[in-house]
Amino acid sequence: MLPNEAQSRIAALRSELARHDERYYREAKPEISDFDYDGLKKELADLEARFPELAAAESPTQRVGDDRSEGFVRVKHRLAMTTLDNTYDETELREFHARLVKAMGTENLAYSVEPKIDGVAVSLTFEKGKLTRAVTRGDGEEGDDVTANVRTIRDLPRALKPAEDLIAPSLPDVIEIRGEIFLRDEEFRRINQLQEETGEALYANPRNLAAGTLKQLDSKLVATRRLEIVLYGLGACEPAPTGFGGRGRDDLRVVLGQSGPHGGGPSLGGFDSQSSFQAQLRAWGLPVVEKFWSVCGIDAVWAAIKELDSMRRGFAYATDGAVVKLDLFSQQLVVGYRGAGQAARKLSPRWACAYKFAPDRAETRINAISLQVGRTGAVTPVAELEPVLLAGTTVKRATLHNADEIARKDVRVGDTVLVEKAGEIIPAVIEVVLVKRTLECVPYVFPTKCPVCATTLVREEGGVKWMCPNPECPEKVRRKIEHFASKASLDIDGLGEEVVDLLLTRGLIKTIPDIFRLKVGDLLPLKKSGEVWATNLVNGIAARRTADLWRVIHGLGIPQVGAASAKDLARRFRSLDALATASLNDLVQIEGFGEKTAEAVRTWFNQPVNRALVEELHSAGVVPMPPVEAAAGAVLAGKTVVLTGTLPTLSREEATALIEAAGGKVSGSVSRKTHYVLAGEEAGSKLEKAKTLGVPVLDEAAFKELLG
Numbered sequence: 001m002l003p004n005e006a007q008s009r010i011a012a013l014r015s016e017l018a019r020h021d022e023r024y025y026r027e028a029k030p031e032i033s034d035f036d037y038d039g040l041k042k043e044l045a046d047l048e049a050r051f052p053e054l055a056a057a058e059s060p061t062q063r064v065g066d067d068r069s070e071g072f073v074r075v076k077h078r079l080a081m082t083t084l085d086n087t088y089d090e091t092e093l094r095e096f097h098a099r100l101v102k103a104m105g106t107e108n109l110a111y112s113v114e115p116k117i118d119g120v121a122v123s124l125t126f127e128k129g130k131l132t133r134a135v136t137r138g139d140g141e142e143g144d145d146v147t148a149n150v151r152t153i154r155d156l157p158r159a160l161k162p163a164e165d166l167i168a169p170s171l172p173d174v175i176e177i178r179g180e181i182f183l184r185d186e187e188f189r190r191i192n193q194l195q196e197e198t199g200e201a202l203y204a205n206p207r208n209l210a211a212g213t214l215k216q217l218d219s220k221l222v223a224t225r226r227l228e229i230v231l232y233g234l235g236a237c238e239p240a241p242t243g244f245g246g247r248g249r250d251d252l253r254v255v256l257g258q259s260g261p262h263g264g265g266p267s268l269g270g271f272d273s274q275s276s277f278q279a280q281l282r283a284w285g286l287p288v289v290e291k292f293w294s295v296c297g298i299d300a301v302w303a304a305i306k307e308l309d310s311m312r313r314g315f316a317y318a319t320d321g322a323v324v325k326l327d328l329f330s331q332q333l334v335v336g337y338r339g340a341g342q343a344a345r346k347l348s349p350r351w352a353c354a355y356k357f358a359p360d361r362a363e364t365r366i367n368a369i370s371l372q373v374g375r376t377g378a379v380t381p382v383a384e385l386e387p388v389l390l391a392g393t394t395v396k397r398a399t400l401h402n403a404d405e406i407a408r409k410d411v412r413v414g415d416t417v418l419v420e421k422a423g424e425i426i427p428a429v430i431e432v433v434l435v436k437r438t439l440e441c442v443p444y445v446f447p448t449k450c451p452v453c454a455t456t457l458v459r460e461e462g463g464v465k466w467m468c469p470n471p472e473c474p475e476k477v478r479r480k481i482e483h484f485a486s487k488a489s490l491d492i493d494g495l496g497e498e499v500v501d502l503l504l505t506r507g508l509i510k511t512i513p514d515i516f517r518l519k520v521g522d523l524l525p526l527k528k529s530g531e532v533w534a535t536n537l538v539n540g541i542a543a544r545r546t547a548d549l550w551r552v553i554h555g556l557g558i559p560q561v562g563a564a565s566a567k568d569l570a571r572r573f574r575s576l577d578a579l580a581t582a583s584l585n586d587l588v589q590i591e592g593f594g595e596k597t598a599e600a601v602r603t604w605f606n607q608p609v610n611r612a613l614v615e616e617l618h619s620a621g622v623v624p625m626p627p628v629e630a631a632a633g634a635v636l637a638g639k640t641v642v643l644t645g646t647l648p649t650l651s652r653e654e655a656t657a658l659i660e661a662a663g664g665k666v667s668g669s670v671s672r673k674t675h676y677v678l679a680g681e682e683a684g685s686k687l688e689k690a691k692t693l694g695v696p697v698l699d700e701a702a703f704k705e706l707l708g
């Protein structure tokens with residue numbers, strides 16, 4: 001490769017990595033797997049090694065972005081949080097050992113081998129044994145204060161259990177303990193299911209969901225999700241534990257150019273190594289890793305990693321590798337950190353190494369490619385696989401995304417393919433194993449007609465999807481009715497997917513308005529002694545004739561209109577008829593509505609079938625209820641209020657109702673646009689943010705006075 005080629009490749013890799021960091025850290029929505037990311041990183045590192053003159057100091061050589069986000073108070077770590085490079089390679093792991101052997105002058109090195117938990121890093125501070133702070137990694141030196149959210153973790157004690165035996169002669173004055181926040185797979189699935197029901201975006205994997213949850217501004221919402229934590233690492237500690245000669249990790253402070261060593265002060269007994277620290281964490285009553293290995297020499301390290309690999313699927317948390325640490329603190333102190341003079345997030349300890357397991361892949365055959373038609377008409381191809389065991393579950397289907405993806409990978413029916421599940425729950429087809437292709441495998445031709453109603457498909461405007469344009473396509477109709485009745489929309493009791501299916505196949509309903517014309521007598525033949533069921537269903541439907549207007553708007557399934565936009569539309573137009581005749585101009589005036597959403601609404605109501613649907617809803621007796629209107633000149637008209645902490649008498653719902661009745665809007669995060677913050681007991685970062693931004697803060701009494 002020529003230097004100029006290398007230069008442009010290096011530039012491209014850097015910007016690509018920066019983009020992925022942004023998606024991963026700030027948005028918690030990565031586009032590529034860790035494995036592919038690490039591949040790009042390695043390519044960059046190799047190029048930079050070959051062309052050192054092109055390697056600038058500012059190169060991202062680790063997945064070390066910056067997770068700090070808007071709305072949180074920033075807190076400096078007492079001791080920086082560094083990170084580690086990953087390797088997938090046994091040779092590199094052995095080289096790590098060889099370097100340490102050289103540095104320490106002995107083959108006989110003790111290591112701690114731990115599961116590498118695929119979660120979100122946090123640092124907890126305990127002062128005199130009490131949990132006082134939880135902070136994300138941030139940029140390594142300063143992170144976001146997520147204390148309120150971390151306090152929702154049930155298994156995390158608020159205080160360290162004091163010594164009962166010799167292990168803990170005393171509690172440190174202050175200690176930072178590092179760990180990983182995670183969600184179990186079953187909790188991930190539960191939340192994603194709810195997301196789906198309420199029409200919200202799905203999370204790719206448990207780690208993203210944990211990251212997204214930890215960065216919620218509303219800790220009440222966080223409390224509804226069961227975050228968990230494991231602790232494994234030592235940050236700052238005063239007094240310093242034995243093993244650091246009374247100085248703690250001052251070597252790291254020196255590398256960072258912070259204050260120098262204090263010199264040997266009194267030491268905290270109890271632990272002088274990673275393995276005894278693990279025992280101490282357990283003795284303090286903190287949740288720790290299920291298993292770690294104390295071993296001597298690199299062969300024993302490798303054996304431990306193999307054993308970890310064979311048992312990790314039984315762990316509560318996703319384990320994507322092993323972290324190997326030189327066990328003795330006194331030896332860690334000797335070898336220190338790499339990257340002196342750089343920012344904290346670019347430093348990495350020479351005493352630790354992260355070995356990652358390659359993602360789970362399996363080879364299997366594509367028996368067929370089936371097509372799913374969604375509510376909007378989007379046609380999604382799915383690979384029907386010869387069932388194969390992958391990461392502990394049997395996989396029968398994998399997404400093929402869209403026609404372009406099939407063409408790009410040249411996936412054909414009958415092909416042997418590699419399927420990957422990299423922590424993600426939804427498996428994906430990675431590539432075709434070409435050497436196993438037989439002559440019978442002919443290129444896949446994406447159908448031109450809807451697999452359900454045979455209407456000619458059309459390309460989504462400006463997108464990659466093929467769409468069924470037929471408004472009467474039975475599959476679209478079924479999905480639309482399901483959506484209308486679902487929790488996120490009308491929330492009709494008893495009208496789930498199965499019942500919708502039953503009613504459609506028996507010809508009892510054909511359209512959404514038909515739901516409201518159902519009679520008990522129609523339903524009786526469907527089930528043996530189904531009187532109670534039929535009566536309940538009909539009553540459930542009748543009860544929703546007067547559903548909130550926003551629910552009906554959401555239920556219509558207008559493209560781009562989720563629950564929040566539906567609420568905005570209901571507040572602004574107050575009836576379906578007014579909405580149906582709203583001009584583009586009226587629509588773009590709504591705060592947060594872009595051209596795209598406004599146009600989608602206008603286009604939807606321009607279509608005669610859709611206007612007919614609205615008409616029919618009226619004639620079927622549906623009378624949507626507009627939101628309660630605030631009296632003219634109401635005190636909070638046009639004002640945004642943020643709630644935080646526990647109020648002395650009002651519940652959150654009551655306070656919200658009062659704010660809305662006074663014309664105000666409740667928002668989850670504090671910004672310069674917030675008019676008031678209503679704060680109660682244990683108000684956390686939002687209160688501090690309000691103070692920083694100079695937003696007026698009210699207590700309950702002041703709030704009531706304001707309302708008059």
Ligand code: IVH
Binds near residue numbers: 081118119180
């Ligand atoms: S020790 C100096 N131990 O993985 C950093 N890290 O790739 C040493 N992680 O940033 C960290 N499990 O967020 C350590 N048992 C474990 C871990 C672990 C997960 C995370 C951590 C770290 C990254 C390193």
